[in-house]
Amino acid sequence: MKLPAGVSSADFASAIAEFERAVGKAWVFTSDEDVDLYRDAFSPFLHEPEELVASAALAPATTEEVQQIVRIANRFSIPLYPISTGKNLGYGGSAPAYSGSVVVDLKRMNRVIEVNEANAFALVEPGVSYFDLYRHIQERKLKVWIDCPDPGWGSVIGNALDRGGGYTTASYRNHFDSHCGMEIVLPNGELLRTGMGAIPNAKTWQQYKSGCGPWIDGIFSQSNFGIVTKMGFWLMPEPEAYLRGTVSLTRYGDLSAMVETLNYLENARITTGFPDIASPLNGYPPIGQVQLWNETGPPPMTEEHRKLLSSAKLGYSPELEAYGLKSGIPYWQLWLSFHGPAEVIEAQWQATQRHFAKFEHVKFSVVDRVKLPIDPSRAASYHEPELGVPSLRAFSIGARSPWNPTPSKGHMWFSPIVPRTGEAIIEANRVFSEAARELDMPLFRSFCMPACFWERSFIFILATPVAEDPAINKRYREGFKKLIAIGGQQGWGEYRTAPVFQKSVMDVYSFNDHVLQRFHETLKDAIDPNGILSPGRYAIWPRHLREKQS
Numbered sequence: 001m002k003l004p005a006g007v008s009s010a011d012f013a014s015a016i017a018e019f020e021r022a023v024g025k026a027w028v029f030t031s032d033e034d035v036d037l038y039r040d041a042f043s044p045f046l047h048e049p050e051e052l053v054a055s056a057a058l059a060p061a062t063t064e065e066v067q068q069i070v071r072i073a074n075r076f077s078i079p080l081y082p083i084s085t086g087k088n089l090g091y092g093g094s095a096p097a098y099s100g101s102v103v104v105d106l107k108r109m110n111r112v113i114e115v116n117e118a119n120a121f122a123l124v125e126p127g128v129s130y131f132d133l134y135r136h137i138q139e140r141k142l143k144v145w146i147d148c149p150d151p152g153w154g155s156v157i158g159n160a161l162d163r164g165g166g167y168t169t170a171s172y173r174n175h176f177d178s179h180c181g182m183e184i185v186l187p188n189g190e191l192l193r194t195g196m197g198a199i200p201n202a203k204t205w206q207q208y209k210s211g212c213g214p215w216i217d218g219i220f221s222q223s224n225f226g227i228v229t230k231m232g233f234w235l236m237p238e239p240e241a242y243l244r245g246t247v248s249l250t251r252y253g254d255l256s257a258m259v260e261t262l263n264y265l266e267n268a269r270i271t272t273g274f275p276d277i278a279s280p281l282n283g284y285p286p287i288g289q290v291q292l293w294n295e296t297g298p299p300p301m302t303e304e305h306r307k308l309l310s311s312a313k314l315g316y317s318p319e320l321e322a323y324g325l326k327s328g329i330p331y332w333q334l335w336l337s338f339h340g341p342a343e344v345i346e347a348q349w350q351a352t353q354r355h356f357a358k359f360e361h362v363k364f365s366v367v368d369r370v371k372l373p374i375d376p377s378r379a380a381s382y383h384e385p386e387l388g389v390p391s392l393r394a395f396s397i398g399a400r401s402p403w404n405p406t407p408s409k410g411h412m413w414f415s416p417i418v419p420r421t422g423e424a425i426i427e428a429n430r431v432f433s434e435a436a437r438e439l440d441m442p443l444f445r446s447f448c449m450p451a452c453f454w455e456r457s458f459i460f461i462l463a464t465p466v467a468e469d470p471a472i473n474k475r476y477r478e479g480f481k482k483l484i485a486i487g488g489q490q491g492w493g494e495y496r497t498a499p500v501f502q503k504s505v506m507d508v509y510s511f512n513d514h515v516l517q518r519f520h521e522t523l524k525d526a527i528d529p530n531g532i533l534s535p536g537r538y539a540i541w542p543r544h545l546r547e548k549q550s
């Protein structure tokens with residue numbers, strides 16, 4: 001067992017005995033076999049002593065038990081690491097940011113406290129997964145949709161706290177933004193409610209976000225200032241119909257104007273679903289087709305096309321463009337989706353086509369016109385999350401197949417935010433492909449397209465593989481940190497990352513001599529003077545560990 005540094009075995013044993021009294025012996029896990037379940041299955045330290053590991057785990061069933069755990073941890077200086085469902089694969093899994101921490105596993109706190117159809121919101125506990133909430137809604141035939149990330153087994157709260165994203169309409173895709181009201185156990189064991197929840201007997205906790213006075217909800221995301229025990233989320237009223245269409249363009253030079261047109265249409269709420277950008281000519285799929293490509297293989301490509309791609313620079317050569325025109329393969333393809341009453345979304349699609357009509361050779365095509373709700377048995381023919389249906393099919397990314405005969409042992413997501421312009425797509429490809437080549441990393445080698453999870457910015461989401469060989473993993477880890485720094489020099493930053501890289505990422509957010517990081521530390525010292533909650537998460541270290549880490 002890896003004890004937390006500076007805690008004697010006698011003190012640790014006393015703390016464990018007290019934890020057992022608080023949550024029941026059956027819910028305190030100390031055997032290697034049990035604690036191993038909290039290792040990060042995608043750890044880039046596979047088979048290495050530096051892997052971040054827990055000392056023990058606890059599974060409380062109530063908020064009161066969480067409060068008791070926190071009070072005990074303060075008495076014995078035990079670092080805690082709360083997780084909701086602990087499925088944060090690619091961003092750290094369920095392993096703590098500081099080895100030896102005791103994981104507080106909130107899976108047993110899995111009550112859907114309320115789903116309000118009339119006002120379209122839910123109030124849930126941390127152990128509620130997307131599958132749980134979806135099932136709860138379906139069983140009661142409620143006319144509301146959830147917005148889920150690709151893996152449906154994650155926690156609605158855990159994903160939002162790590163600022164994850166999903167696939168329906170812009171108002172719901174940003175999971176932290178779509179929350180309304182939180183309940184938090186503070187590091188001293190006190191219970192806090194934010195927004196209107198601060199009013200005893202509040203009547204609008206899930207209906208008005210900010211309450212009065214400073215709005216503090218944001219400081220409990222990607223941080224270590226409290227354990228969230230309840231959170232409200234706005235849900236989307238079930239749409240009547242769904243339309244998905246593609247806009248195909250033929251010229252490399254169309255990229256910038258295509259992005260500008262998309263931005264206008266999205267910011268004006270003319271297209272509201274997840275905009276998905278592909279480059280068929282560069283062999284780059286829309287995100288919504290990735291699981292299908294993983295399952296059945298990418299579309300066939302001629303030898304001539306393959307050759308032209310290998311000699312293209314930043315996704316371009318005049319010959320490649322001519323080949324696309326001759327063969328009818330679009331350079332760029334936007335997949336746009338619309339949810340709402342049929343007459344409204346038809347009009348939105350018409351307006352979309354009118355705005356894109358200025359492009360020479362533009363082609364429009366309707367992929368789907370669906371009356372909702374669809375029969376659940378048909379959901380599998382779609383990228384389910386775009387219809388608010390949770391799934392686990394995204395894990396086909398790591399499946400062995402004829403087109404992926406040697407899958408990796410997992411991956412680390414490299415996910416920088418860049419401006420929403422065509423120029424930024426090309427510049428990010430230039431900067432990161434040059435760097436990846438120099439660092440000998442299998443990332444950003446061919447031309448990559450960004451994703452539109454967030455409004456007003458692009459995000460690239462690329463998987464750096466984890467290998468069996470520690471020497472390769474070391475090269476990738478060091479390369480990953482260099483890519484973060486190179487992105488930072490361009491003014492770009494990661495939106496989220498695994499604990500192993502959190503310091504490197506936060507080092508990029510360095511305006512005015514790292515005042516942001518110093519502000520986080522000031523808060524940490526005030527809120528959690530004993531430094532018991534998730535030390536090191538997003539590079540926020542408590543005072544007693546700060547110097548050792550820098």
Ligand SMILES: Cc1cc2nc3c(=O)[nH]c(=O)nc-3n(C[C@H](O)[C@H](O)[C@H](O)COP(=O)(O)OP(=O)(O)OC[C@H]3O[C@@H](n4cnc5c(N)ncnc54)[C@H](O)[C@@H]3O)c2cc1C
Binds near residue numbers: 083086094162227537
């Ligand atoms: C193939 C694949 C596809 C993916 N697709 C997506 C995607 O589309 N969108 C997306 O967002 N992510 C995606 N992910 C990343 C990840 O799997 C999900 O974000 C997942 O939902 C996160 O795990 P979780 O919900 O169990 O959160 P948890 O692991 O429970 O929580 C994440 C972190 O938040 C903190 N935390 C959690 N709960 C609490 C709490 N109650 N109080 C205080 N702190 C807390 C902890 O530090 C924890 O480590 C993908 C991963 C893979 C491998």
